[in-house]
Amino acid sequence: MRRLLALAPVSALLAACGPSYDGDALATAVGRSFAHLYARSAAQDGRVDVRADDLQAGARCARGGEETPDEGPGDDWRCVVAVSDPQLGRRQVVYEVVLKPDGCFSAEGPPEVVGDPRVRGADGVLRLNPVYAFDGCL
Amino acid sequence: MRAVLAVELRKLLALRRMRAAFAVVLVAPPVVAAVLQLQQGLPTDTLYGRWVQDLGLAFPLVLLGSAGVWTIPILAGLVAGDVLSSEDAHGTWATLLTRSCSRWELFWGKALVAAGATVVLVLVLGTSAIVSGLLFVGRQDLVGLSGQPIAFPSALALVALAWLSTLPAALAVSAGALLVSAATRSSLLGVGVPALAAGGLGLAGQLAPLGGVRPLLVVTGLGDWHGLLLEDPALGPLEAAWAAALVAVVVLLAGAVLLLRRRDWAVP
Numbered sequence: 341m342r343r344l345l346a347l348a349p350v351s352a353l354l355a356a357c358g359p360s361y362d363g364d365a366l367a368t369a370v371g372r373s374f375a376h377l378y379a380r381s382a383a384q385d386g387r388v389d390v391r392a393d394d395l396q397a398g399a400r401c402a403r404g405g406e407e408t409p410d411e412g413p414g415d416d417w418r419c420v421v422a423v424s425d426p427q428l429g430r431r432q433v434v435y436e437v438v439l440k441p442d443g444c445f446s447a448e449g450p451p452e453v454v455g456d457p458r459v460r461g462a463d464g465v466l467r468l469n470p471v472y473a474f475d476g477c478l
Numbered sequence: 479m480r481a482v483l484a485v486e487l488r489k490l491l492a493l494r495r496m497r498a499a500f501a502v503v504l505v506a507p508p509v510v511a512a513v514l515q516l517q518q519g520l521p522t523d524t525l526y527g528r529w530v531q532d533l534g535l536a537f538p539l540v541l542l543g544s545a546g547v548w549t550i551p552i553l554a555g556l557v558a559g560d561v562l563s564s565e566d567a568h569g570t571w572a573t574l575l576t577r578s579c580s581r582w583e584l585f586w587g588k589a590l591v592a593a594g595a596t597v598v599l600v601l602v603l604g605t606s607a608i609v610s611g612l613l614f615v616g617r618q619d620l621v622g623l624s625g626q627p628i629a630f631p632s633a634l635a636l637v638a639l640a641w642l643s644t645l646p647a648a649l650a651v652s653a654g655a656l657l658v659s660a661a662t663r664s665s666l667l668g669v670g671v672p673a674l675a676a677g678g679l680g681l682a683g684q685l686a687p688l689g690g691v692r693p694l695l696v697v698t699g700l701g702d703w704h705g706l707l708l709e710d711p712a713l714g715p716l717e718a719a720w721a722a723a724l725v726a727v728v729v730l731l732a733g734a735v736l737l738l739r740r741r742d743w744a745v746p
Binding site: 369372373374375376377380392441442443444446467468470473474475476477 | 525527621698709
């Protein structure tokens with residue numbers, strides 16, 4: 341009995357640490373990152389009053405195949421993210437997402453929608469395009 | 479004990495290999511940082527790789543992300559891997575044990591010097607990386623791993639903390655090297671085995687979803703710093719990794735002590 345009691349915190353620790361990455365967790369993280377980076381991108385374009393919290397960002401993530409359950413690491417995730425831009429209205433982008441086993445992801449957008457990897461800001465300086473592709477963690 | 483520390487430290491600093499290691503951890507970061515600024519492509523397969531030309535603090539994190547798996551275990555093994563076995567190689571145990579300090583004073587002195595040198599090497603590497611990033615790119619705010627902006631002073635503190643967070647795992651590798659060195663009496667194995675084991679486990683942690691087993695691999699703690707940079711910092715994995723590293727240090731050192739205790743000191 342005592343041995344069992346000793347094991348309890350260990351198993352609790354294991355259960356607590358065992359990350360279960362599902363579509364919702366990924367969508368929350370990708371949506372949040374996108375909102376922040378969209379605001380950053382807008383600021384680079386001279387629209388400094390666009391704030392991440394005002395964008396009503398949302399995302400849905402699913403894995404590629406019909407049979408593949410929407411959970412776990414993989415390189416076939418797709419996330420549809422949307423924001424409400426105060427000037428440009430509702431905007432939606434589909435990102436191809438790689439979710440790594442360590443709980444970090446890498447999202448890449450379609451170039452015809454998100455633009456070039458580096459873009460010129462309102463001040464004429466060439467900078468990284470924050471929404472072209474981005475990394476983050478859950 | 480103090481005499482042991484002083485002697486071991488002097489021996490360590492006289493090693494060409496150690497001097498080379500110090501030179502490398504000091505000089506490599508600025509060289510790598512300079513190359514990354516000049517080249518066209520970005521190391522996008524590493525966290526913060528995309529930001530490396532735009533944000534000064536991205537570079538130390540890129541280096542931590544890539545150096546974590548291999549460099550830190552190699553540095554840890556390099557010192558600890560032969561503090562015991564070099565006495566075998568030189569056949570100096572017998573002489574050493576006739577001195578007026580106990581076997582255990584010797585052991586703990588050697589272990590402390592190995593641990594201290596590992597910590598110093600990792601800290602020099604981290605500091606050099608941070609300074610290189612600030613020097614070559616600048617003091618920009620950082621972008622967190624939830625995309626959130628992190629203002630410069632706190633970003634600098636977080637990057638430093640991320641580097642510090644790898645120390646428990648580095649010390650665990652160091653203790654492992656001490657054990658291998660005691661068991662095999664071979665410096666080559668003492669340096670090589672822990673580095674390979676740590677690298678292999680670290681790679682496994684990057685490639686496979688290990689679930690609850692993850693913190694038990696100890697070296698996965700080398701990569702758990704990302705929790706620090708989230709909008710709602712997640713310290714759980716980091717704390718689990720630190721606890722696992724602490725347990726590993728105790729177990730591995732106990733193993734080394736047992737081996738030395740059972741050893742037949744009669745000289746061949």
